Amino acid sequence: MDTLLNEDEELLRDQARAFLAAESPPSLVRKVEDEGKGFDADLWRKTAELGWLGITLPEACGGTSAPFSHLGLLFEEIGRSIAPIPIHPTMVAALAINEFGSPQLVETILPAVIEGEKLLSWAWFEQGGDIDLDSIQLEAQVQGDSLVLSGSKLFVEGFSDADQCLVVCRSQANSTGSVGITLVLVDTASEGLSSTPLPTLAGDIQHELHFDAVAVPIDNVLGEIHQAGAAAITMFERAVILNCAMIVGASRKAIEMAFEYAKGREAFGQPIGAFQAIQHMCANMVTGVDGAAILTHEALWKIAEGLPAATEISTAKAFCNDRCPAALRDGNQIHAGIAQTKEYDLQLWYRRAAAWSMRLGTSIQHRRIVAREIGIVPGQ
Incomplete structure (x- = not known):
């Protein structure tokens, strides 16, 4: 591989750095943190207008289909400016929806994400903080045309401002590893879903989620049920x-x-x-x-x-x-x-x-x- 940036990558880096230096000064970072806001809505709107939220997403949805490496460069500049926007949780979920979601989910969710109108989150961690699939124990049961979730998730970033959260759950009892894993998109306002804020060293707020028999439409499952490991x-x-x-x-x-x-x-x-x-x-x-x-x-x-x-x-x-x-x-x-x-x-x-x-x-x-x-x- 060539670790040096090409001309397009240098242009993207320089434009992003200049924009963020002007629009995300330390004073803005301090303001968002001091006021307890999850993010700065005006900066989020401007990033959407620049096309950043669709940089690797399909052109049919309003994106640019740029290489994933371009998204990484953009994130590097966002880290450099410590910009107070929920781009990490939103893009992690959006990328998964694009790659594994049904055409209906892609057409419904991604254009709104790219326009900056919809915020997303995702939930992986449970008690113990492990990163392997054996740690996933949030229970999901198929009941008619719904998937019913019971259990909890930890360290969920951007949840308080998100419209939907992409949840990793275990839909087959007594399964282990990648067997019986399902990815499902949950509305954050769903009945039975509650959250507890977890303030962090970074000045943002993560959440612990509590699922009390939360019913989610089967149509919100990404890919095949039980087979999303x-x-x-x-x-x-x-x-x-x-x-x-x-x-x-x-x-x-x-x-x-x-x-x-x-x-x-x-x-x-x-x-x-x-x-x-x-x-x-x-x-x-x-x-x-x-x-x-x-x-x-x-x-x-x-x-x-x-x-x-x-x-x-x-x-x-x-x-x-x-x-x-x-x-x-x-x-x-x-x-x-x-x-x-x-x-x-x-x-x-x-x-x-x-x-x-x-x-x-x-x-x-x-x-x-x-x-x-x-x-x-x-x-x-």
């Missing part, structure tokens, strides 16, 4: 690598802020960047973030080419989880105590990158996937 894994992998892109973008911006500070902050009559200890720290920061970017871009490229990418996705996530927060901690150390004050902007990036690195699987969980994919441990 592979589709669920694909959705999860897309979510993971887009999360990596956001971590890389936020980390890159944070270390650049640290470098600028090291050039201007003086001690003993010279910039602190003149001291070898600070120089080595900065070099390590670049090494970590560059490595995370290369691994993330490789996984994005393989997905765009239609190639298997499970190893590359989990490699990128394990590396991002370890090295990007380490780089940001070094950036905090370069700034010293001021980095920890609420009034200073660096903490906005640190908290979000740190929180994102704790989502969608730990380094250990993703290393386990890599070990399985390269044949060191038996597959499931």
Whole structure:
């Protein structure tokens, strides 16, 4: 693969960076967080007008059918600006609907998503926080022309503002692994569905969902009932690598802020960047973030080419989880105590990158996937 950006990719990156620098300053991020809003509606409308919400979705629905790698670049810039918009949960669900949903669901849901009129979420995690399909225990029973859900989900992002949530459930009793898995789109206002807010380090709100015999039309099932194990894994992998892109973008911006500070902050009559200890720290920061970017871009490229990418996705996530927060901690150390004050902007990036690195699987969980994919441990 070629890790260098081509002309189209550079243009997309530069336009996105310029737009977000103007429209998503730290003051907006602070405002949304302080007011307890889920997102900034005006910024969301503008991203829809730019076509970002349809960047990899079908032209027939109003999208552009661009390569998946373009979406990854866009997410990297959104992470760089820590833009307060629910693009991650919405696009994760939209991509799954596009790939696995019925023509009716695609035609009904995606045009509204692309126009910015419909927000989506998705729900995977349950008690224990595991990322394999054995962890999925939310019960789904077929009753007539409905699927009835009972149980709970954790760490659901963007739920309070979403119109619908794509839920991974187990529709065959006593099944394990990928057997008996179903993907179903649930209206967030459904009778019997309630939620408990879970404030996060990033300043956003995740939710715990409670399903008390929630009836969902069978027509809202993606693909075949009981047979969505592979589709669920694909959705999860897309979510993971887009999360990596956001971590890389936020980390890159944070270390650049640290470098600028090291050039201007003086001690003993010279910039602190003149001291070898600070120089080595900065070099390590670049090494970590560059490595995370290369691994993330490789996984994005393989997905765009239609190639298997499970190893590359989990490699990128394990590396991002370890090295990007380490780089940001070094950036905090370069700034010293001021980095920890609420009034200073660096903490906005640190908290979000740190929180994102704790989502969608730990380094250990993703290393386990890599070990399985390269044949060191038996597959499931």
